Amino acid sequence: AAKDYGELKVVDDLAQLVKRLARSLRKAAPDNDLSEKALGYLIREAALRLDEQALELASLRETLTECRYWIDETYENRSVFKEPPKMNVFECA
Secondary structure (H helix, E strand, O other): OHHHHHHHHHHHHHHHHHHHHHHHHHHHOOOOOHHHHHHHHHHHHHHHHHHHHHHHHHHHHHHHHHHHHHHHHHHHOHHHOOOOOOOOHHHOO
């Protein structure tokens, strides 16, 4: 997780630097469209990253829902257990 955080920090730092350079270029050369291209790229990449995160969250939500149903079913039939089952929640289904 620390490695992921470090990589995200580097990406965010580079994105901030590109934004600053794009603003400076726009002031120095208003007719140059490179600054708009750079900012457009950053916006597209941010949207892709958000889409990936949304997919990961949807997958996690589905897994947690499956686990909840499994736990509910297990405890509805708990009369068959002499003691509550020992289980790792992350290994359900």
